[in-house]
Amino acid sequence: MSWPALYTQLVGANRHSTSLGKIWLSVLFIFRVMVLVVAAESVWGDEQSDFTCNTLQPGCENVCYDQFFPVSHIRLWCLQLVFVSTPTLLVAMYVAYRNHRDKRRLLQEEELETLKKRRLPIAGALWWTYACSLVFRLLFEGGFMYALYVVYDGFQMPRLVQCDQWPCPNLVDCFISRPTEKTIFTVFMATASSICMVLNMAELAYLVAKAVTSGWRGWNQ
Amino acid sequence: TPLAPPAEPDLESKMNWGSFYAVISGVNRHSTGIGRVWLSVIFIFRILVLVVAAESVWGDEKSGFTCNTQQPGCNSVCYDQFFPISHIRLWALQLILVSTPALLVAMHVAHRRHIDKKILKRAGRSSPKELEHIKNQKFQITGALWWTYMISIIFRIIFEVAFLYIFYLIYPDFKMVRLVKCDSYPCPNTVDCFVSRPTEKTIFTVFMLAVSGVCVLLNLAEVVYLVGRACQRCLRGSDEESKAAWISQRLSSYRQNEINQLIADHTLKSKFTVTKKSPTEKGERCSAF
Numbered sequence: 001m002s003w004p005a006l007y008t009q010l011v012g013a014n015r016h017s018t019s020l021g022k023i024w025l026s027v028l029f030i031f032r033v034m035v036l037v038v039a040a041e042s043v044w045g046d047e048q049s050d051f052t053c054n055t056l057q058p059g060c061e062n063v064c065y066d067q068f069f070p071v072s073h074i075r076l077w078c079l080q081l082v083f084v085s086t087p088t089l090l091v092a093m094y095v096a097y098r099n100h101r102d103k104r105r106l107l108q109e110e111e112l113e114t115l116k117k118r119r120l121p122i123a124g125a126l127w128w129t130y131a132c133s134l135v136f137r138l139l140f141e142g143g144f145m146y147a148l149y150v151v152y153d154g155f156q157m158p159r160l161v162q163c164d165q166w167p168c169p170n171l172v173d174c175f176i177s178r179p180t181e182k183t184i185f186t187v188f189m190a191t192a193s194s195i196c197m198v199l200n201m202a203e204l205a206y207l208v209a210k211a212v213t214s215g216w217r218g219w220n221q
Numbered sequence: 222t223p224l225a226p227p228a229e230p231d232l233e234s235k236m237n238w239g240s241f242y243a244v245i246s247g248v249n250r251h252s253t254g255i256g257r258v259w260l261s262v263i264f265i266f267r268i269l270v271l272v273v274a275a276e277s278v279w280g281d282e283k284s285g286f287t288c289n290t291q292q293p294g295c296n297s298v299c300y301d302q303f304f305p306i307s308h309i310r311l312w313a314l315q316l317i318l319v320s321t322p323a324l325l326v327a328m329h330v331a332h333r334r335h336i337d338k339k340i341l342k343r344a345g346r347s348s349p350k351e352l353e354h355i356k357n358q359k360f361q362i363t364g365a366l367w368w369t370y371m372i373s374i375i376f377r378i379i380f381e382v383a384f385l386y387i388f389y390l391i392y393p394d395f396k397m398v399r400l401v402k403c404d405s406y407p408c409p410n411t412v413d414c415f416v417s418r419p420t421e422k423t424i425f426t427v428f429m430l431a432v433s434g435v436c437v438l439l440n441l442a443e444v445v446y447l448v449g450r451a452c453q454r455c456l457r458g459s460d461e462e463s464k465a466a467w468i469s470q471r472l473s474s475y476r477q478n479e480i481n482q483l484i485a486d487h488t489l490k491s492k493f494t495v496t497k498k499s500p501t502e503k504g505e506r507c508s509a510f
Binding site for chain 1: 238254258264265266270278285288289290399413414416424
């Protein structure tokens with residue numbers, strides 16, 4: 001169970017998205033999940049083993065690392081991607097529920113097949129489910145970006161941190177491995193995240209506009 | 222050549238979470254709605270998070286465990302004393318044990334299908350279309366299947382709670398400490414040992430326990446839902462139940478030689494009318510939910 005399995009689940013749910021939703025899914029998987037897996041994970045791979053403090057005192061490096069990196073960037077991004085992908089499954093569950101409900105009324109074989117393959121128009125309760133899923137996506141994206149910003153005081157990774165936790169004997173200099181590369185990737189992932197947020201907001205605006213222009217009668221289908 | 226050893230099956234690639242997922246999601250068809258939500262929570266918020274995130278946090282738990290001594294062997298002994306079993310292994314075991322009761326339901330459904338197929342074959346209606354229909358038939362959660370399903374949910378709850386309790390016994394505080402003091406042989410005296418990434422580990426421990434709690438709640442909700450549905454059916458007398466489903470349910474509870482006898486002696490239709498007249502029928506139906 002890993003990223004490819006999640007991808008198959010989401011692609012299945014994608015059938016009922018708008019075009020912006022499909023673009024969002026591609027941006028998510030190509031610019032975020034793939035970059036995370038093939039590039040970012042190797043940049044952060046030696047984050048603890050190469051975190052060096054100017055002291056021989058055993059335990060000082062562990063403690064200083066823990067103080068400055070409560071949660072690693074990689075883990076935050078993994079959790080962000082998992083949480084951001086899940087609202088789409090809300091839509092998939094609703095569609096499955098609708099198909100199940102409609103199945104009870106139709107009994108012929110051929111109609112059951114077309115039922116599974118049909119694409120429901122985004123109106124009525126499906127519109128609300130879809131809009132809720134977009135709102136949740138925005139909340140999770142924004143929430144995680146804010147958490148990253150707060151925990152690391154911005155998106156830049158410093159080269160040097162000064163630490164005086166016990167058992168470090170006094171104020172020690174600790175050096176972070178690959179700070180520039182980490183800054184570049186942090187900025188890249190933050191940009192991709194913002195693009196996804198912009199796409200989600202555009203999709204929400206599009207849905208609202210569609211609902212308004214098709215009139216109130218379209219809502220009661 | 223006949224003497225060449227058979228190719229070893231590629232077990233490495235078969236025994237992983239992916240194939241486990243394939244096995245368990247087959248059970249999905251016969252679950253209730255809540256059961257499907259529970260299954261998604263298990264796979265996305267527990268197994269996926271475990272594989273992509275938690276395993277790398279605990280990856281260097283032993284190499285990053287440093288003791289303030291140069292005495293060889295002290296590191297290993299102290300690590301072993303404070304971490305008898307790693308969180309990751311406990312979670313993996315918990316996930317495997319919690320997911321497997323669902324296979325009870327799958328086995329029961331397979332057994333029912335097998336019986337139905339046999340009945341149809343003996344009644345002479347074994348065309349491929351009928352057999353296909355049996356394979357794709359979705360069973361109502363009533364009768365013996367209801368009991369199997371309930372038992373599987375109860376086991377799920379028991380395993381989840383048991384593991385939460387074991388977690389509490391081994392690691393009484395859900396917070397991971399930064400420092401442990403250790404004085405087992407061969408450490409020369411009481412040594413300070415430092416754990417790697419304690420804060421990150423605390424965050425993930427709390428997350429996994431929270432999702433565990435959510436799963437227990439989902440299972441309890443499912444129990445309540447099933448009991449409610451059964452009571453509802455009992456009170457209404459379930460007249461809407463289709464006759465065909467009823468026949469297959471009744472017939473599948475007979476033993477094999479009785480099936481032979483009744484098909485040999487009567488037609489299916491006359492057997493149905495005979496039992497309908499029996500006075501205990503309605504009470505029997507109710508007790509089997």
